[in-house]
Amino acid sequence: MSNEEQTPVEAAGSDPAGGDNPHPEFNPATLLKQLEEAQAEAQQQRDALLRTQAEMDNLRKRMARDMENAHKYALERFAAELLGVRDSLELGVDAAQEAADVAKIREGTELTLRLLAQAMTKFGIEEIDPRGERFDPEQHQAMSMQESSEHAPNTVLAVMQKGYRLNDRLLRPAMVVVCRAPEGG
Secondary structure (H helix, E strand, O other): OOHHHOOHHHHHOOOOOOOOOOOHHHOHHHHHHHHHHHHHHHHHHHHHHHHHHHHHHHHHHHHHHHHHHHHHOOOHHHHHHHHHHHHHHHHHHHHHHHOOOHHHHHHHHHHHHHHHHHHHHHOOEEEEOOOOOEOOOOOEEEEEEEEOOOOOOOEEEEEEEOEEEEOOEEEEOEEEEEEEOOOOO
């Protein structure tokens, strides 16, 4: 008969009073000691599990807080860059009220436009100006079609409003006039 098939009395030994025990591993003192060790190890594992769960909970909370801040302040650097553009525009408006020198106003406006273009480029905003290019419905929005024998069909003849991409993602399509072949020709 194997150990698994023995009854508890048989497993404890032939002499329940503690005499000659043919199976010393089933000694009650040994079993109690093993039980206490197993309980201590189980408690350690439980404590480790609880600590890990607490760490994971704290990590989740910190990640949520970081994501909230990232969404909240994602435009902070871009907004700070635009402050110079706004300052320049305000100076231009003040200058326009004091003097009617169109050349100076134009020069100030061009400088402000360059500041804005630099800020946009710095943050990955790219201009789409497809004049003369083939019409691309992924990047352009056709506002009208115009006949022309000078240009190939589906060529962008004019740009009504430039489009923009942010890091290769379309922000706004360019609004364009597209060439079509002349009728009857």
